[in-house]
Amino acid sequence: MGGDRVVIGVTGGSGSVLAVRLLERLNGVEKHLVMSENAKIVLKEEVGIEAAELEAQADQNYLDSDLSARISSGSFIFSAMVVIPCSMSTLAKISAGISDTLITRCAAVALKERRKLILVPREMPLSTIALENMHRLSLNGVIIAPAMPGYYTRPKTADDMVNFVVSRVMDLMGVENNLIKRWKQ
Numbered sequence: 001m002g003g004d005r006v007v008i009g010v011t012g013g014s015g016s017v018l019a020v021r022l023l024e025r026l027n028g029v030e031k032h033l034v035m036s037e038n039a040k041i042v043l044k045e046e047v048g049i050e051a052a053e054l055e056a057q058a059d060q061n062y063l064d065s066d067l068s069a070r071i072s073s074g075s076f077i078f079s080a081m082v083v084i085p086c087s088m089s090t091l092a093k094i095s096a097g098i099s100d101t102l103i104t105r106c107a108a109v110a111l112k113e114r115r116k117l118i119l120v121p122r123e124m125p126l127s128t129i130a131l132e133n134m135h136r137l138s139l140n141g142v143i144i145a146p147a148m149p150g151y152y153t154r155p156k157t158a159d160d161m162v163n164f165v166v167s168r169v170m171d172l173m174g175v176e177n178n179l180i181k182r183w184k185q
């Protein structure tokens, strides 16, 4: 029940391209997408595409303001939720238990239902507040998977670095992928 459904939240952190790649490559699962209004602005700025283009890759789309959407209820079963990229603002809200958007509400549901929640923060450097929020979330079982590519694969392009992060996120979601050449494999 719901084992093949995932919720993808996209917020206004830098790194919209990570969400674009994830949506492109995530096959074999039902994709439920929510973009914050800021995510739409950053997507246009960084990737040069409209939200509709990303939304076309999802099975279902929701407005971040629609707190009555079916995914806002614990009765909507999903196997994992990922917020990619996750802004410090959304991360802080989730850490504090604030659920005033569909993304933060779904994350709160994931927490209360003890479901897999993966956050992909992007900020540099990190404030003590952001680190404390991440610590609190981690103690509550949330996977903090920062958008930090490895360099041991000798990436040649920004695309290689995007693939590294997205591959690790897909691994965490339990979705098979061959986006990168694995270390000594």
Ligand SMILES: Cc1cc2nc3c(=O)[nH]c(=O)nc-3n(C[C@H](O)[C@H](O)[C@H](O)COP(=O)(O)O)c2cc1C
Residues within 6 Å of the ligand: 010, 011, 012, 013, 014, 015, 036, 037, 038, 039, 041, 042, 045, 086, 087, 088, 089, 090, 122, 123
């Ligand atoms: C081009 C651009 C890049 C941004 N990059 C980041 C970032 O890397 N990390 C971050 O936490 N916020 C970043 N922000 C700020 C967030 O968009 C802002 O805090 C916003 O309130 C987040 O709202 P949301 O979490 O509802 O999307 C960026 C904003 C813009 C316009």
